[in-house]
Amino acid sequence: LEDVLNTTQKAKLEFFEEENQLFVVMKTLHFDKQNIELITEQVSIVLGENFIISFQEQDQTDNFEAIHKRIKVPASRTRRHKADYLLYVLIDLIVDNYYLVLEDISEQLDALELNMLTNPTTHQQNQLYALKREMTFMRKAILPLRDMISSLIREESELVGNKVNVYLRDVLDHAIQTIETLDTY
16 A cells, blocks of 8 residues: 555555465556647556455546457457456556657657757747657656566466466566657667
């Protein structure tokens, strides 16, 4: 509970063998184009043998609305699989959203580059610095996530099956691609 309430944490994974549970902390990211800033929210997840509990930092947003819809469909893959698959789906949704953030940042960079080449101003320099700061922040949020997903795949746990590890490897690839794209930017 202390880790759930401490919303300044990096992405991490902890195994609690006595309780046969694992605990995941991640950051969701959204990009505010108007203010050129990342909006972050911590998501904490507890996985047990037959359950999963997620905690969102804010109650104004529902980061998992799409997953709620899938769960309501009786024949959906999310509904048919165990809790470890739902953990994968939650992590995958968060990581996939990073691509949307990168797309927004890319649009901002392209527009800023064009404006700076044609009519450079101090305001544009400030915007460039703000984008650089936000990309650095995003990279710091995603790097530990890469390590966390790697640990989840490597650890031999009864909670996460081999079938789900295949999906988690794909999410790991996406996290690495996100980091590489940020490095390019």
